[in-house]
């Protein structure tokens with residue numbers, strides 16, 4: 350394996366001096382959840398736990414661990430309670446989980462969770478496929494979850510999927526997406542993660558949505574971005590969001606990921622690719638890239654296929 354330290358790359362050369370980029374980015378690592386929810390290979394609970402341990406050891410501090418969803422809908426994550434029971438919890442590391450409804454919240458609370466994310470859809474078609482609910486019904490399902498979680502002092506993130514278009518309804522209208530995002534924050538979510546679930550967005554669309562959100566009173570400090578890399582646009586979209594002031598970015602170690610309810614959703618932005626760009630821009634993130642690449646090479650061996658990340662393949666010898 351090639352060491353990034355030995356290469357002395359990427360060079361810190363912030364290419365853009367006309368805008369202020371954030372000094373530090375929080376990486377919200379979704380590999381163990383968004384990555385593994387879509388795998389046909391059965392990954393044992395011990396391997397998942399070790400994956401999370403290694404990600405934390407590589408310096409990642411927000412590790413989305415699993416989902417308390419219906420095990421019939423997502424059998425890959427049916428072991429959520431077992432996973433969390435013996436999960437090492439290093440100080441300063443968060444392990445948020447996805448929760449769709451009160452049943453999921455009850456299970457999460459029982460497992461000792463203090464940090465959850467609800468996940469809404471910006472389109473009717475995906476709401477029905479992913480949640481078995483219409484747009485309005487999804488808010489009714491989330492309302493008691495967010496209220497109870499906040500009353501209990503828990504942290505609550507709101508995901509909004511299909512923010513730039515979906516496979517059934519085509520391109521999304523930024524004004525309606527922004528209104529849906531506003532609604533999640535009004536429910537009590539502290540942070541809004543904008544999902545390009547099928548990876549179709551390009552930078553102009555990202556700019557347009559961020560402007561619509563600003564017009565709805567949503568600040569960039571409340572926003573995270575969640576890009577999938579289906580069409581190779583995830584990094585340019587992320588860069589666009591950073592230039593607009595966003596400083597929380599979702600990504601997945603090794604580029605694992607997808608959504609079982611949207612066939613055209615492929616891998617997430619790879620955390621290694623993100624880290625390479627942040628290093629080049631001189632933006633702090635706290636991650637040891639070599640340790641992370643080692644982890645993704647190790648996980649690729651468990652999955653029996655190479656990582657989708659360009660950086661993992663360049664540094665990890667294409668494992």
Ligand code: HMG
Pocket residue numbers: 383386416417418419420421422423447449450452453454456468479480481508509510511543544545546575607608609610
């Ligand atoms: P439903 O079938 O309408 O639910 O599913 P229901 O309330 O009618 O219940 C049916 C059965 O499921 C009942 O069991 C419930 O107890 C059980 P039965 O009585 O028949 O034996 N059940 C549960 N069991 C355990 N935990 C629960 C739970 N809820 C119900 N929480 C539901 C509705 C929302 C539950 C279902 O549609 C579901 O689980 N959906 C999850 C889909 C999912 O996880 N998708 C992937 C995550 S979203 C994503 O990846 C996008 C994101 O990454 C951002 C982006 O990329 O855009 C976040």
Ligand code: MG
Pocket residue numbers: 383544546575606607608617
């Ligand atoms: Mg996703």
